[in-house]
Amino acid sequence: MPSGFVESLYVFVLAGFIGFEVIRRVSPLLHTPLMSLTNALDAIVVVAAIVIAGRQETRLSTLLGAIAVAASFSNMVGGFLITDRMLRMFKTSRPKKS
Amino acid sequence: MTAFTAGQLIDLAYLVAVALFILALKWLSSPTSARRGVLSGEVAAALAVIATLYNPEVIQYKWILIALVVGTGAGIPLGMVHMTAVPQRTALSHAFGALSAAMIGIAEYYVRAPRLTPFAMTEIALEVIIGSLTFTGSLIAAGKLQEILPQRPITYRGQNFVSLSVLGAAVVMAVFLIVHPEYVHLFPAMVLVSLVFGVLLVTPIGGADMPTVISLLNSYAGFSAALLGFVLNIKVLVVAGALDGSSGFILSVIMCKAMNRSFTNVMFGAFGQMQTPAGSAAAERTVRSATAEEAAAILTAARTLVIVPGYGMAVAQAQHKVRELFDILTRKGVDVKFGIHPVAGRMPGHMNVLLAEADIPYDKLLDMESVNPEFPQTDVALVIGANDVTNPAARKDAGSPIYGMPILDVDKARTVMVIKRSLSPGFAGIDNELYYLEKTLMLFGDAKTAVGEIVRELAGGGH
Numbered sequence: 001m002p003s004g005f006v007e008s009l010y011v012f013v014l015a016g017f018i019g020f021e022v023i024r025r026v027s028p029l030l031h032t033p034l035m036s037l038t039n040a041l042d043a044i045v046v047v048a049a050i051v052i053a054g055r056q057e058t059r060l061s062t063l064l065g066a067i068a069v070a071a072s073f074s075n076m077v078g079g080f081l082i083t084d085r086m087l088r089m090f091k092t093s094r095p096k097k098s
Numbered sequence: 099m100t101a102f103t104a105g106q107l108i109d110l111a112y113l114v115a116v117a118l119f120i121l122a123l124k125w126l127s128s129p130t131s132a133r134r135g136v137l138s139g140e141v142a143a144a145l146a147v148i149a150t151l152y153n154p155e156v157i158q159y160k161w162i163l164i165a166l167v168v169g170t171g172a173g174i175p176l177g178m179v180h181m182t183a184v185p186q187r188t189a190l191s192h193a194f195g196a197l198s199a200a201m202i203g204i205a206e207y208y209v210r211a212p213r214l215t216p217f218a219m220t221e222i223a224l225e226v227i228i229g230s231l232t233f234t235g236s237l238i239a240a241g242k243l244q245e246i247l248p249q250r251p252i253t254y255r256g257q258n259f260v261s262l263s264v265l266g267a268a269v270v271m272a273v274f275l276i277v278h279p280e281y282v283h284l285f286p287a288m289v290l291v292s293l294v295f296g297v298l299l300v301t302p303i304g305g306a307d308m309p310t311v312i313s314l315l316n317s318y319a320g321f322s323a324a325l326l327g328f329v330l331n332i333k334v335l336v337v338a339g340a341l342d343g344s345s346g347f348i349l350s351v352i353m354c355k356a357m358n359r360s361f362t363n364v365m366f367g368a369f370g371q372m373q374t375p376a377g378s379a380a381a382e383r384t385v386r387s388a389t390a391e392e393a394a395a396i397l398t399a400a401r402t403l404v405i406v407p408g409y410g411m412a413v414a415q416a417q418h419k420v421r422e423l424f425d426i427l428t429r430k431g432v433d434v435k436f437g438i439h440p441v442a443g444r445m446p447g448h449m450n451v452l453l454a455e456a457d458i459p460y461d462k463l464l465d466m467e468s469v470n471p472e473f474p475q476t477d478v479a480l481v482i483g484a485n486d487v488t489n490p491a492a493r494k495d496a497g498s499p500i501y502g503m504p505i506l507d508v509d510k511a512r513t514v515m516v517i518k519r520s521l522s523p524g525f526a527g528i529d530n531e532l533y534y535l536e537k538t539l540m541l542f543g544d545a546k547t548a549v550g551e552i553v554r555e556l557a558g559g560g561h
Contacts, residue, residue, distance in 0.1 A: 004331040015337040019344035025127040028465045031447030042342035047150040054156030064205035066165040072198035073169025081177025084136045090129040093459035
């Protein structure tokens with residue numbers, strides 16, 4: 001078992017707990033923006049895609065990497081955009097506290 | 099003391115990004131801070147992408163730049179879609195996320211193969227199987243939501259056996275590759291079979307189960323990204339994947355609870371064909387139908403109104419008419435609120451987004467737990483295009499297929515008005531006894547037209 005695996009497992013378990021605690025507190029009102037925001041955050045796989053596409057190991061890996069860059073970057077751009085558009089629509093009828 | 103290496107600086111940038119990701123989700127807990135969350139996520143993503151471009155391993159930028167331009171070109175229109183198209187857009191973005199994760203896994207396999215340890219092969223195989231099935235599964239879900247594919251469950255005899263055999267075949271191939279990494283040609287077959295399984299997995303699932311399915315696919319897309327983080331040993335992917343995966347998982351659990359069903363039942367139950375409608379004798383019962391004029395008179399006399407929207411409102415795009423109704427009644431002094439069931443619509447939070455788009459203040463949108471205690475003091479409950487989530491049989495009739503499902507207790511209001519196209523039963527094929535109650539008035543018609551007519555009556559009779 002490579003040593004990196006155990007480290008990753010630590011990170012995964014801790015992030016899973018944090019995710020659970022933080023996301024549990026998101027109001028059902030915002031469940032759709034929650035899904036589009038986590039989707040945009042998940043598009044961070046673009047960093048792995050950039051390395052695969054830019055390492056120039058084989059023609060295939062460059063091609064697959066470039067497809068992955070395009071797919072995940074469109075999620076990143078589109079995900080943040082639509083989340084912000086949705087959240088801008090949520091207005092309260094109560095006067096703002098200042 | 100030596101300066102940081104490029105690799106260490108990139109790692110530090112990733113660490114900052116991870117912290118900002120968690121803050122982004124934390125700020126999403128309330129509508130007042132939520133937009134700060136988006137900004138935090140954007141800063142994190144930009145930081146991580148820029149840092150990666152400085153990675154010394156990256157020696158060729160041409161394809162990266164082309165792909166970034168293509169990605170931006172596809173992302174902007176996908177971010178600008180109309181709010182009614184948000185469910186299919188979301189399914190499509192799960193597909194893209196999974197596609198990306200699968201492509202990277204496949205590329206990594208061909209770079210390393212056949213010199214792969216059994217451990218590394220296990221990670222890659224698992225990652226590529228989940229990524230591939232999530233890709234096609236999400237495409238099917240998006241097709242159903244866009245109504246390119248039929249929304250009804252598509253089922254046939256022995257379906258579960260066939261589907262599970264296909265998944266089994268993918269797993270057997272993966273195990274074979276782990277034991278014999280030299281059979282490189284088996285890998286594309288494993289990918290292909292996983293893609294087929296994704297199609298088989300989602301095809302039998304009906305439109306009304308989409309909130310659960312879309313959440314589950316969300317969770318799979320997240321976990322495939324996390325697995326990719328394991329394969330490539332990049333911690334920022336592990337964290338982002340774990341956050342996305344747990345978010346999807348939590349939403350799936352909430353959706354399942356709201357339907358009183360288990361994951362296995364949603365995935366393999368094909369609700370639509372499971373039951374035959376129990377009460378065909380119910381056809382003899384009578385309903386009271388009302389005109390828009392009568393409805394307007396009742397609404398004018400009411401002091402409290404709870405509107406219960408469902409998928410029918412989304413289909414008819416009636417949210418702007420509903421907003422007019424909300425405005426005119428609020429001006430007349432009626433206390434108008436909305437009661438929103440967790441599975442109303444086609445994805446978690448679907449109704450909230452549509453009503454927010456129509457400028458209805460979010461403090462008037464109440465979830466099931468908050469609104470149910472209010473029904474006994476409510477003069478009128480107005481159901482617009484919702485069915486099973488209001489069926490009192492879920493509370494009373496132990497023989498009903500939806501028995502035990504938490505519902506909105508609209509039948510406890512003094513008067514119930516239902517806007518519905520016809521008396522046809524909901525997706526579960528169950529008759530709704532709500533429609534036959536003494537206090538229930540039915541307004542037959544398209545949600546947008548019917549609400550529009552009530553608004554016209556209210557406006558006309560107001561002076």
